[in-house]
Amino acid sequence: MFLRSVTLLKEKITNDKAYPFSISAIREMDTLDFANGVTFFVGENGSGKSTLLEAIAYQCGFHTAGGGKNNYYEVDSSQAALGEYIRLSWLPKVTQGFFLRAESFYHFASYLDQLAKEDPSFNYRGYGGRSLHEQSHGESFLSLFLNRFSGRGIYLLDEPEAALSPARQLVFLRLMHQLASGGKAQFIVATHSPILLGYPGAKIFSFDSDIIESVRYEDTEHYQITKGFLNRTEKFLVDLFRDDE
Structure with a gap:
């Protein structure tokens, strides 16, 4: 483990x-x-999970619109509002990693294209050898995960499932397991995906109450709604559309 805790500095508020x-x-x-x-x-949406993840990225020195410590590019509204109000505790501290922000991934891919224009030797090292814009949205996400995520580091991911099919979410689960189980990597992921949440032994923090609390996978709304829909699809839809009749 690398990041041990995050503390809100209430005296600064x-x-x-x-x-x-x-x-x-x-x-x-x-x-x-x-x-x-x-x-x-x-x-x-709006419960604070992405806000906290962005603040952690800020304190790690990652670009808050997405990227690592050495990525510099301008994106509107990429400031971390909570960034100066938290303290991270490490054991040991790591400086390598990545912050994925699905909503601004396009800007990150454009930044890489600009680097390639300025430096022919760049050659998209660590990103699959070609522009992320030349791949489908899902392919570009998976290419980033497979090529950029390696070795000792902390990976902060905001809705990585946004571009991934269910099958590719399973590929991503396998990648997380390969890195995390070897003690090489730590993942903190904000997600709505019941597939990703099924990762064995993961800690799940819910932001849906007045306080952040630990919950079991089976107690998440994501699991319960998905299970109910798949097990009783027809009744689920009848109940959902009842007021429209």
Whole structure:
């Protein structure tokens, strides 16, 4: 394990009604402990999971629009609002890793293309040998995971399933297992995917209450809704559309 805990520096907060402290799960956070190689953040949109993940990326020195420590490019609205209000505790500290932000991945791929234009020797090292824009959305994500994620590091991923088919989500699970089980990597993932959440032994933190709390996989809304839909599809849809009739 590398990142041991994240602590909210409440003494630095001057307005707990302003964003991001208007989010109850963030405002009420004290210290969040990480004891697993794979940790998931789950919760509804706007619950604070991506906000905290972005702040961790900021404190790691990663580009908050996506990238590692040595990636520099401009993207609007990529500031980490929570970044200066948390403290990370490491044992040992690592400086290698990557922050994937699905919503700004296009800008990261464009940044790589610019590097390739400026330096022919760049040759998309670590990204599969060709422009990510020359691949489908899902292919480019998987190419990044397979080629850029290796060795000792911490990988912060915000909705990596956004471009992955169910089959490729399983490929990604295998990659996570290969890296995390060998003690080489730590993953913290914000996700809505019931497939990814099924990773064995992972810690799952839910942001859906006023406080961040640990939950079992089977108790997540993602698991329960998906299981209910697959087991009783017709009844599920009848109930869902009842008010439209």
